[in-house]
Amino acid sequence: QKANAIKGMAEKAINIFEKIMEKIGNNEKNVAIYAGKLGRIKDLELMMLKDIDALCEKHGIKYFLCGGTMLGAVRYGHSIPWDDDLDIGMLRKDFDKFRKVCLEEQNTDLYNYASFWSRSGSHYIVDKVRLNNTYFSTRYSSIHENQDGVFIDVLVYDQTSNNKVIGMIHSRIVHVLSKIIELRWYNRPRSGKKRRIRETLMLPFLRIFPINFYHSIFEHVISLFKNKKNAKYVIDSTGKLQKKGPFSIEGLEDVQRVPFDEGFSAPIPADYTNYLTFDYGPNYLPEPPLSKRVAPHNFARIDLGEYVFETDTTVNYRKVDVRGGLHEQEI
Numbered sequence: 001q002k003a004n005a006i007k008g009m010a011e012k013a014i015n016i017f018e019k020i021m022e023k024i025g026n027n028e029k030n031v032a033i034y035a036g037k038l039g040r041i042k043d044l045e046l047m048m049l050k051d052i053d054a055l056c057e058k059h060g061i062k063y064f065l066c067g068g069t070m071l072g073a074v075r076y077g078h079s080i081p082w083d084d085d086l087d088i089g090m091l092r093k094d095f096d097k098f099r100k101v102c103l104e105e106q107n108t109d110l111y112n113y114a115s116f117w118s119r120s121g122s123h124y125i126v127d128k129v130r131l132n133n134t135y136f137s138t139r140y141s142s143i144h145e146n147q148d149g150v151f152i153d154v155l156v157y158d159q160t161s162n163n164k165v166i167g168m169i170h171s172r173i174v175h176v177l178s179k180i181i182e183l184r185w186y187n188r189p190r191s192g193k194k195r196r197i198r199e200t201l202m203l204p205f206l207r208i209f210p211i212n213f214y215h216s217i218f219e220h221v222i223s224l225f226k227n228k229k230n231a232k233y234v235i236d237s238t239g240k241l242q243k244k245g246p247f248s249i250e251g252l253e254d255v256q257r258v259p260f261d262e263g264f265s266a267p268i269p270a271d272y273t274n275y276l277t278f279d280y281g282p283n284y285l286p287e288p289p290l291s292k293r294v295a296p297h298n299f300a301r302i303d304l305g306e307y308v309f310e311t312d313t314t315v316n317y318r319k320v321d322v323r324g325g326l327h328e329q330e331i
Helices: 002-024 038-059 067-075 092-105 164-186 193-206 211-222 273-280
Strands: 086-091 111-114 127-131 135-138 151-159 233-236 255-259 265-269 299-303
Touching (some): 038 265, 067 086, 067 255, 067 265, 086 092, 092 111, 092 151, 164 211, 164 233
Antiparallel strands (some): 111 127, 135 299, 255 265
């Protein structure tokens, strides 16, 4: 009887534990596949960042780490260990110059500038610098005809009205336009009953105009206040912060250099507190719990091609044809 009672108690404890774990949730679906190459991916992104840094230095373009990359620089002195990409940001005047310089001067053998304006097939609202001869696609991008590859996101922060109500309206309109472009590019209803019904009704009307039409409207609307003098607020180009509305431009106009991986110092805003507090809340320095330490992207296909291993020039290897190996999961 005692044995049965102990067995019953153990079974109850297991059931309770399983229910707790079920409530916490299974993060497996949120963890991207890297085939053990996340460290190598970070090496390549750092190489790209150094080249971008040199290009900006050459042309007097002011940029700064932003988003999770800025948070990693402040919290760790390097990128967030479980993050899989780098984000850089610029104010509009620097961004317009950077886009022009990249399209004119970039090393096309090494990189490609993925943007609607570069006719690369990319219709993200965020421009990307991508590494050629690599394949690094998410579940979303895998269905599109565009050049994928290890990338760095280039975010633009646009001035908005000094009236916070008008600024919020501006930000919300930009958010709606970004979602329209996303849906028009995807060009099919997505999962979720309400969403599927809504998008089924919207798509026939959205298809009346080509996607370039929506990009033109988006660019016009987001940069509506670019010539405004003494602007106090900016809005985000990515969609992530658009629902929150405008945030202070204070601290973004000047940068400071901080250590960021392998002795390289990268620029972050001179006063990064406002940005990080607005994005992540006041308690942004402590690490999140283990269950939250997941990659921001759900990658479907990865191939590092010739970059799969770091080349050691001090060793005389025999010549071999090393391919990256395509790692993929069902989409």
